Amino acid sequence: MRTRTEENPDYCAIESAMEVLGGRWKLAILKQLTPGTLRFGELGRALPAITPRMLTRQLRELETDGLVTRTVYREVPPRVEYTLTDAAHRLDAIMSQLDTWGRWYRDTVRPGDAERVT
Template identity: 75%
Template sequence: MRDGSTGNGPEYCAIETAMEVLGGRWKLAILKQLLTGTHRFGALKRAMPRITQRMLTRQLRELEADGLVTRVVYREVPPRVEYSLTEAGRSLDAIAAQLDAWGKWYRATHAARTTETGEETGTAGAPETAEPAEAAKAADQAEPAGPSGRS
């Protein structure tokens, strides 16, 4: 961990440890991209066009410091840098899939909220009765993972 501040404390604070390591607007999105394989910086930037170069660099450095990402620099001209997940990073595969399913459920069910004029928006094909737990269960069943996050 970067500063070791979340390593101490009672067991019930484990969620705080996870939030410290994974918190931030972009870290889970970066991890999701790296779950598909090794990527260069430019490919990550293109996959997430709304992140700034500075923020991507910062988040990658933090993920590397926390042991979730490996950075390999190839000594060639022009320099080539590749990022990939460590075993600890890959262990987040099932969690990322569940969060992705929950995000899709949330977007679909909350898009159905009525506008100020009383018109419904974004309800085309969205399941109105689906629950986030059901969405997560469906994602979990779609890609069962072992203890390391991989099948």
Template identity: 70%
Template sequence: MRDDITDSPDYCSIEIAMEVLGGRWKLAILKQLLSGTQRFGELRRALPRITQRMLTRQLRELEADGLVTRTVYREVPPKVEYSLTEVGRSLDDIAGLLDAWGRWYRGVHAAGPAASQGRTTAAREDRAAV
């Protein structure tokens, strides 16, 4: 993990989480790796909108932050696999919650802004009642 994040008293825990997990593709990559070890090409096929350059960058950052392990096999052609560390696997529940929230949010906004406002208000009222 990067020392600049964990050593600074100026970072609150949410900022640390956003610094490590922030970025358009990191959570999507982690979600794919939660199903098991994958090669670079498998991740590219599972996430077709990400560029090769961006996938490489995001994987390097996840590795630097201790969430992903990169294993290189000495063969021809070279084989590289990515898997989650224990820290990466600890995000399983969080990823599930974010996935559920994303599906809910998509459904709320599928009907348009006016309908989503009513649903959002109702959802807030439901959560407040709990």
């Protein structure tokens, strides 16, 4: 069970961020939604390593935490779209920086090879 973010101490607000953003897929999902609205299938194709069940779970948590809006259209077949909220868009610069750092790390640092870090 997750800790409620308002219960985290003031001296460590990063714990609140990690409660909401932690996990393997959440930032990847948010990054895919940054350019605009996507349907469930489009998200699944953009992140082929995630299972549909995990994608559903992560999207529900992001929706509960106020970072994603889910819109269901009453059509046959049903159409469901996901878009970022204003709160999620406040992460745009941070996600860009993490993406840049992740590329640098992947290309420069090898686990157990601290000498490569410059």
